[in-house]
Amino acid sequence: MPEGKFCNKKPLETADEIIALLSDKGGAQYYEEMATLDVDSDLLWATLQKTFKSRMKTWFEICAHCGMCAESCFLYLINDRDPRQVPAYKIQSTLGEIIKKKGRVSNQFMQDAMEVAWAKCTCCNRCGLYCPHGIDTGIMFGYLRGLLYSQGFVPWELKIGAGMHRVYRAQMDVTDEDFVETFEWMVEEYEDDYAGLMVPVDKEGADIMYTVNAREVKHYPEDLAEAAILFHLAGEDWTVPSRGWEQTSLAMFAGDWAACKMQVESVYESMARLKPKRMVGTECGHAHRATVIEGPYWAGRKDGQPPVKSIHYVEWLAEALREGKLKIDPAKRIKEPVTLQDSCNYIRNHGLKAATREIMSYIAEPGCFIEMSPNKEHNYCCGGGGGFNGIGKFRPQRNKALLTKRDQILNTGAGLVIAPCHNCWDAIRDLEEEYSIGIRWSFLKPLLIEMVEVPEHLQSGA
Amino acid sequence: MFKKILFATSATEASDHAARVAFNIAAMNNAQLNIFHVLGVPTRGYSQDVLDVKTKEKVEADDEYVAWVKEEVATYYEKQIQDGMKVEIDVAVGFPHREILRQARDIEADLILLGRSTGEAEDSVYKKSIAGSTIQRVLKAARCPVMMVSRPAASFWGGVSNIVCGTDFSKSADRAFEFAASMARALDGELHVFHALDISPMLMGKALPQDTIEHQRREAFRRIRGKYLPGMEGISKYTMEVWEGIPFVEIVKYAREQHADLIVMAHHSRKSEAGESTLGSNMEQVIVRAGCPVISMNR
Numbered sequence: 001m002p003e004g005k006f007c008n009k010k011p012l013e014t015a016d017e018i019i020a021l022l023s024d025k026g027g028a029q030y031y032e033e034m035a036t037l038d039v040d041s042d043l044l045w046a047t048l049q050k051t052f053k054s055r056m057k058t059w060f061e062i063c064a065h066c067g068m069c070a071e072s073c074f075l076y077l078i079n080d081r082d083p084r085q086v087p088a089y090k091i092q093s094t095l096g097e098i099i100k101k102k103g104r105v106s107n108q109f110m111q112d113a114m115e116v117a118w119a120k121c122t123c124c125n126r127c128g129l130y131c132p133h134g135i136d137t138g139i140m141f142g143y144l145r146g147l148l149y150s151q152g153f154v155p156w157e158l159k160i161g162a163g164m165h166r167v168y169r170a171q172m173d174v175t176d177e178d179f180v181e182t183f184e185w186m187v188e189e190y191e192d193d194y195a196g197l198m199v200p201v202d203k204e205g206a207d208i209m210y211t212v213n214a215r216e217v218k219h220y221p222e223d224l225a226e227a228a229i230l231f232h233l234a235g236e237d238w239t240v241p242s243r244g245w246e247q248t249s250l251a252m253f254a255g256d257w258a259a260c261k262m263q264v265e266s267v268y269e270s271m272a273r274l275k276p277k278r279m280v281g282t283e284c285g286h287a288h289r290a291t292v293i294e295g296p297y298w299a300g301r302k303d304g305q306p307p308v309k310s311i312h313y314v315e316w317l318a319e320a321l322r323e324g325k326l327k328i329d330p331a332k333r334i335k336e337p338v339t340l341q342d343s344c345n346y347i348r349n350h351g352l353k354a355a356t357r358e359i360m361s362y363i364a365e366p367g368c369f370i371e372m373s374p375n376k377e378h379n380y381c382c383g384g385g386g387g388f389n390g391i392g393k394f395r396p397q398r399n400k401a402l403l404t405k406r407d408q409i410l411n412t413g414a415g416l417v418i419a420p421c422h423n424c425w426d427a428i429r430d431l432e433e434e435y436s437i438g439i440r441w442s443f444l445k446p447l448l449i450e451m452v453e454v455p456e457h458l459q460s461g462a
Numbered sequence: 463m464f465k466k467i468l469f470a471t472s473a474t475e476a477s478d479h480a481a482r483v484a485f486n487i488a489a490m491n492n493a494q495l496n497i498f499h500v501l502g503v504p505t506r507g508y509s510q511d512v513l514d515v516k517t518k519e520k521v522e523a524d525d526e527y528v529a530w531v532k533e534e535v536a537t538y539y540e541k542q543i544q545d546g547m548k549v550e551i552d553v554a555v556g557f558p559h560r561e562i563l564r565q566a567r568d569i570e571a572d573l574i575l576l577g578r579s580t581g582e583a584e585d586s587v588y589k590k591s592i593a594g595s596t597i598q599r600v601l602k603a604a605r606c607p608v609m610m611v612s613r614p615a616a617s618f619w620g621g622v623s624n625i626v627c628g629t630d631f632s633k634s635a636d637r638a639f640e641f642a643a644s645m646a647r648a649l650d651g652e653l654h655v656f657h658a659l660d661i662s663p664m665l666m667g668k669a670l671p672q673d674t675i676e677h678q679r680r681e682a683f684r685r686i687r688g689k690y691l692p693g694m695e696g697i698s699k700y701t702m703e704v705w706e707g708i709p710f711v712e713i714v715k716y717a718r719e720q721h722a723d724l725i726v727m728a729h730h731s732r733k734s735e736a737g738e739s740t741l742g743s744n745m746e747q748v749i750v751r752a753g754c755p756v757i758s759m760n761r
Contacts, residue, residue, distance in 0.1 A: 019525075022510060022522075023524050023525065023526070025522050025524065157508070157509045160510070161508055171508055185564075185567060189563070215504075218504075218556075219504050219556055219557060219560070220557065220560065221560065222560075250508055389508070389509075390508045391509070392509060392511065430505075
């Protein structure tokens with residue numbers, strides 16, 4: 001069977017198609033169909049010739065097979081140093097083979113490559129830091145995912161996720177109306193507690209345009225309220241766009257390049273429309289990577305930068321605390337051992353390690369903050385990055401991958417883990433569920449809300 | 463009195479007492495009853511999996527599953543849903559407090575009814591001694607009165623005829639009084655306004671001289687009269703009382719003595735330390751201890 005009903009080379013383009021694929025529980029039929037899905041070798045080779053360019057060509061040529069990347073990969077370490085988990089091997093045996101064979105690969109090969117691309121690499125890019133030649137296997141796996149996606153070999157959940165971005169310009173079925181309505185609802189809920197609290201929608205020329213993760217809207221809108229409260233207390237001139245508010249990109253995890261472009265352009269359009277001085281994104285790692293680091297290239301921006309200066313939430317927060325826009329009540333600082341998860345996507349890949357540590361210096365009593373080891377740009381992936389968290393088919397592998405983070409956390413002795421990244425937060429939540437080590441975990445916003453001083457004129461009137 | 467009642471239920475025994483009251487009030491008020499069940503919480507990152515709150519299993523909450531759960535809820539309340547009643551059943555996926563508040567806002571409920579916290583089997587003892595976090599969060603944010611029925615003794619609803627309104631003289635307590643008074647007027651019931659003089663902090667150190675306590679009690683009496691007497695118009699029988707002690711104990715005792723069939727109180731949205739469920743406010747203690755339904759007013 002060349003193309004399946006669910007598993008095929010066609011992206012999801014309508015809400016009905018998403019619902020239909022969702023009704024295939026766990027992707028049972030989807031994966032069954034995948035077993036007989038044809039590989040379009042001509043298309044694969046043509047795509048390669050158009051997109052496999054000098055950087056990756058060079059990387060393949062200069063890889064000395066020295067194996068220094070092995071020890072850098074947490075999946076290699078956690079899987080008993082299995083040679084098949086060495087980053088160089090992983091990419092050579094997948095992308096390397098496709099190139100060598102000019103796209104003439106079998107269905108089984110593609111299925112195996114899918115497992116390597118989504119269950120043996122989280123695109124954390126740690127190996128790139130340790131390779132003497134600077135070869136970044138994570139980048140190449142991101143590329144391989146794109147090839148696999150274009151051939152229909154993509155995990156079920158990610159096909160859906162990418163479809164969500166195409167249909168809703170959000171990672172979940174949250175419409176623009178839902179977003180604005182939910183934000184307004186949240187502000188309503190808290191306006192009695194903070195005098196003058198409001199959510200300025202589509203305000204032109206504001207200092208800050210705030211973008212979020214659709215999950216906040218759908219499942220924990222308190223996060224939106226907390227963001228509003230903290231901007232309000234800091235006296236910021238801020239706004240949210242009624243369109244182009246979603247910063248994340250499951251399309252990036254899926255390798256759906258066209259959807260990546262559509263998604264990020266929706267955010268850039270809102271920047272063009274509202275002309276804010278800066279964009280601040282929520283506490284999410286891959287959202288920052290998608291919209292701030294990689295997005296400009298997807299959108300074909302020559303300078304490699306988003307249309308307006310875009311910063312991560314931790315950068316804004318560090319600045320607000322540094323400049324005294326937000327003041328911490330010293331009595332309410334964290335007084336227990338606490339550790340911090342470095343999100344690969346904005347710590348290793350965008351150098352923001354100083355920002356999170358500056359925040360820690362304000363919110364934790366001296367001596368309470370304990371670094372994981374290794375940390376900063378050397379930190380390990382949470383274990384669920386790159387889409388790993390949400391893929392049912394690769395659940396056992398993901399659960400094993402959590403062990404690295406579990407042991408890192410245990411070694412700190414901290415009872416509280418601050419994870420300013422949705423994906424890390426999820427992984428750490430899951431590792432507590434799987435392995436019960438008695439920790440709590442939190443984003444920064446809820447902790448800050450409990451600690452900041454509320455200026456008298458902003459206190460509730462009641 | 464009520465037109466649209468949102469009965470948020472776990473569809474388990476924990477909500478049975480609340481269910482009895484919910485169906486009763488709905489029938490008496492000829493109100494629309496929206497039976498609302500949050501079937502599971504999202505899990506697994508962005509995936510479609512949810513953790514079913516009842517079976518504790520991971521499921522995919524697609525249309526088929528949702529329809530099945532709806533059917534289950536309907537079956538659970540089969541005996542109570544009578545002909546002619548305006549009953550709707552809705553189920554949702556999400557964090558219970560958030561979805562209850564969302565639903566209340568969507569359907570413009572004028573009363574939310576909650577049962578006792580379901581807790582977890584292992585820590586049920588802990589859970590039973592404090593109101594669960596779903597209740598705390600709904601109480602804090604709800605825009606309409608929230609009624610809680612946590613003990614079987616609280617569920618014998620034969621119509622409201624005897625309301626105890628607890629006050630601490632705050633603005634929100636005033637609104638709770640207005641609501642209690644309007645209920646008493648509408649139902650031609652009795653209204654007992656009660657203030658508990660909180661002497662619990664004093665018990666930590668040396669006991670307060672009795673003269674001081676009695677002086678404060680007289681002061682409180684004066685306040686209660688000054689504040690609430692004008693609002694008693696049209697209420698055939700009312701009383702006012704001030705007792706000293708630990709507030710929640712005194713309110714529960716007082717309600718018992720008055721044979722109250724409803725307690726109305728204001729909820730204070732004071733934040734607990736680090737947002738944790740703590741053995742917190744008087745409101746939460748009254749909810750789990752009272753022998754009758756408790757209505758919390760927030761705004």
